[in-house]
Amino acid sequence: MNKLIIFDTTLRDGEQAAGASLNIQEKLEIARALEALGVDVIEAGFPISSPGDFEAVKKIASEVKGCSICGLARANPKDIDRAWEALQGAADPRIHVFISASDVHMVHQLKKSRAEVLQLARDMVAHARTYLSNIEFSPMDASRSDPQFLYELLQAVIEAGATTLNIPDTVGYAMPGEFGGLIEGIFKNVPNIDKAVISVHCHDDLGLSVANSLEAVRRGARQVECTMNGIGERAGNAALEEVIMAIRTRPDYYDVTTSINSELIYPTSRLVSQRTGFSVQPNKAVVGGNAFRHQSGIHQDGVIKMPKTYEIMDPRTVGVPASSLVLGKSSGRHAFKERLAELGYNLSEADFDRAFNAFKELADKKKEVADRDIESLVAEEQRTLVEAFHLDRLQVTCGDCGLPTAAVRLIDPNGKVLEDAALGTGPVDAVYKAINRLVGVPNRLTEFSVTSITAGIDAIGEVFIRIDSEGVSYSGRGADTDIVVSSAKAYMNALNRLLAVRKNGNGKSAMPQDHHA
Numbered sequence: 001m002n003k004l005i006i007f008d009t010t011l012r013d014g015e016q017a018a019g020a021s022l023n024i025q026e027k028l029e030i031a032r033a034l035e036a037l038g039v040d041v042i043e044a045g046f047p048i049s050s051p052g053d054f055e056a057v058k059k060i061a062s063e064v065k066g067c068s069i070c071g072l073a074r075a076n077p078k079d080i081d082r083a084w085e086a087l088q089g090a091a092d093p094r095i096h097v098f099i100s101a102s103d104v105h106m107v108h109q110l111k112k113s114r115a116e117v118l119q120l121a122r123d124m125v126a127h128a129r130t131y132l133s134n135i136e137f138s139p140m141d142a143s144r145s146d147p148q149f150l151y152e153l154l155q156a157v158i159e160a161g162a163t164t165l166n167i168p169d170t171v172g173y174a175m176p177g178e179f180g181g182l183i184e185g186i187f188k189n190v191p192n193i194d195k196a197v198i199s200v201h202c203h204d205d206l207g208l209s210v211a212n213s214l215e216a217v218r219r220g221a222r223q224v225e226c227t228m229n230g231i232g233e234r235a236g237n238a239a240l241e242e243v244i245m246a247i248r249t250r251p252d253y254y255d256v257t258t259s260i261n262s263e264l265i266y267p268t269s270r271l272v273s274q275r276t277g278f279s280v281q282p283n284k285a286v287v288g289g290n291a292f293r294h295q296s297g298i299h300q301d302g303v304i305k306m307p308k309t310y311e312i313m314d315p316r317t318v319g320v321p322a323s324s325l326v327l328g329k330s331s332g333r334h335a336f337k338e339r340l341a342e343l344g345y346n347l348s349e350a351d352f353d354r355a356f357n358a359f360k361e362l363a364d365k366k367k368e369v370a371d372r373d374i375e376s377l378v379a380e381e382q383r384t385l386v387e388a389f390h391l392d393r394l395q396v397t398c399g400d401c402g403l404p405t406a407a408v409r410l411i412d413p414n415g416k417v418l419e420d421a422a423l424g425t426g427p428v429d430a431v432y433k434a435i436n437r438l439v440g441v442p443n444r445l446t447e448f449s450v451t452s453i454t455a456g457i458d459a460i461g462e463v464f465i466r467i468d469s470e471g472v473s474y475s476g477r478g479a480d481t482d483i484v485v486s487s488a489k490a491y492m493n494a495l496n497r498l499l500a501v502r503k504n505g506n507g508k509s510a511m512p513q514d515h516h517a
């Protein structure tokens with residue numbers, strides 16, 4: 001069987017999803033999880049795009065050694081030099097050079113002729129080749145490019161030293177048969193194609209990214225670029241979990257193997273969801289909350305008699321926990337640790353103690369603590385670890401016969417206690433105003449939503465917010481059984497992110513950006 005290389009771009013294209021910005025620590029954490037998952041290549045970022053991206057690629061390159069680490073670069077020497085600088089220390093560095101190949105991009109965006117693009121691509125791959133031999137080249141918007149020009153371009157960059165040729169369906173325009181045909185055409189018409197691996201990078205604008213990627217694999221592609229949960233620019237990229245499980249579930253159809261440890265798919269999906277703040281829709285294939293839940297009687301009857309009647313995958317193969325332990329206020333440390341492990345967490349002693357205390361507090365309020373509750377409380381504990389200002393106490397008065405009032409107590413970065421109170425149009429407004437009086441960072445609330453983590457009146461309410469300050473957007477999350485407290489925590493989380501970004505100069509160039517919880 002043939003090896004299919006899994007190139008994960010969660011940290012580059014995935015992070016391009018509007019609102020999905022990650023800080024360096026979060027990127028490193030995700031990179032480690034991807035390494036454990038068994039991906040072959042991690043595209044860790046686009047080093048020239050910002051100091052934060054540069055530092056993240058550098059950190060991942062020096063700490064994650066179990067797979068190749070890749071940095072993206074436009075076809076210009078500055079980008080390539082910067083990528084190479086960031087990749088110092090990587091066990092197996094890769095530079096990914098891209099330039100558009102479609103007429104619409106060349107004429108309107110690059111304002112270059114085909115001949116100029118061809119020359120630039122050749123020269124820039126040759127430039128990268130002076131540093132390293134693991135070079136990927138992407139003719140951006142390949143699926144809308146003239147195939148004859150594409151063949152010529154690919155032949156030229158192979159001659160210049162490219163070892164992986166990545167064919168992007170940049171705007172998610174291709175149909176599966178058509179995209180497969182393009183891959184087949186490349187194999188037939190690029191004379192030196194045997195010197196490179198053909199890769200694909202598909203977007204999901206028409207919901208076809210996974211279908212297109214899989215069709216390309218059938219036609220000979222041996223690298224797929226994908227992201228966890230399918231996150232990415234616009235409608236996203238091909239979802240890693242779907243590509244992997246399609247290949248695993250249908251070996252009769254796909255004659256390839258991968259190095260992915262599928263049992264880590266679910267925990268990795270949860271991690272990416274928590275860190276990006278993008279929840280996974282319940283009906284999402286493979287990792288959605290309903291992906292293995294059978295609701296109707298006839299299906300339940302079938303599954304009880306023989307799971308295969310309605311289950312094409314065993315949930316355990318993707319790491320979906322199937323525990324018989326019911327956690328509640330009488331559960332002890334062992335049961336909690338066991339469930340954390342089933343959910344894919346490996347916490348330090350100190351983190352475990354914090355999580356256990358939070359669990360016990362929650363169990364006092366809630367009869368049964370569900371897996372989603374645990375994920376939410378662990379995320380909440382981890383969020384507070386990196387904060388500058390900490391929410392210590394909160395008291396609110398509200399209703400329809402008085403003025404909504406909030407009193408808050410914060411602990412500042414030097415451990416000093418700060419207290420103040422404010423009136424508002426409602427309890428959340430009053431809380432935010434009281435916090436503003438203490439933190440003093442002007443901003444505008446642009447998004448606010450509350451989601452119940454589980455069913456029931458005692459459920460944890462998770463608040464997601466977005467604030468805007470000086471043209472930059474920061475998101476925050478907070479979870480508690482009291483939604484006013486969740487709202488305060490979410491606001492503190494967003495403010496702490498804003499302060500951290502300003503302190504570390506971790507923002508992205510001068511572009512309007514999102515920074516996520």
Ligand SMILES: CC(=O)SCCNC(=O)CCNC(=O)[C@H](O)C(C)(C)COP(=O)(O)OP(=O)(O)OC[C@H]1O[C@@H](n2cnc3c(N)ncnc32)[C@H](O)[C@@H]1OP(=O)(O)O
Nearest residue numbers: 046048049050074075076098099100109110170233509511
């Ligand atoms: C399909 C993809 O996902 S591609 C990756 C997309 N990712 C990103 O854009 C990351 C975030 N981007 C950024 O931070 C910024 O856009 C930067 C730092 C990369 C560049 O910023 P700026 O230098 O201000 O340029 P800006 O983004 O406005 O315009 C892009 C420029 O790059 C050029 N360009 C775009 N792609 C390429 C390429 N592959 N090779 C060479 N030049 C390119 C454009 O023609 C334009 O050049 P111009 O200024 O001469 O018109």
Ligand SMILES: CC(C)C(=O)C(=O)O
Nearest residue numbers: 098138140168170201
């Ligand atoms: C850089 C390239 C591969 C890309 O992200 C795209 O074309 O979508």
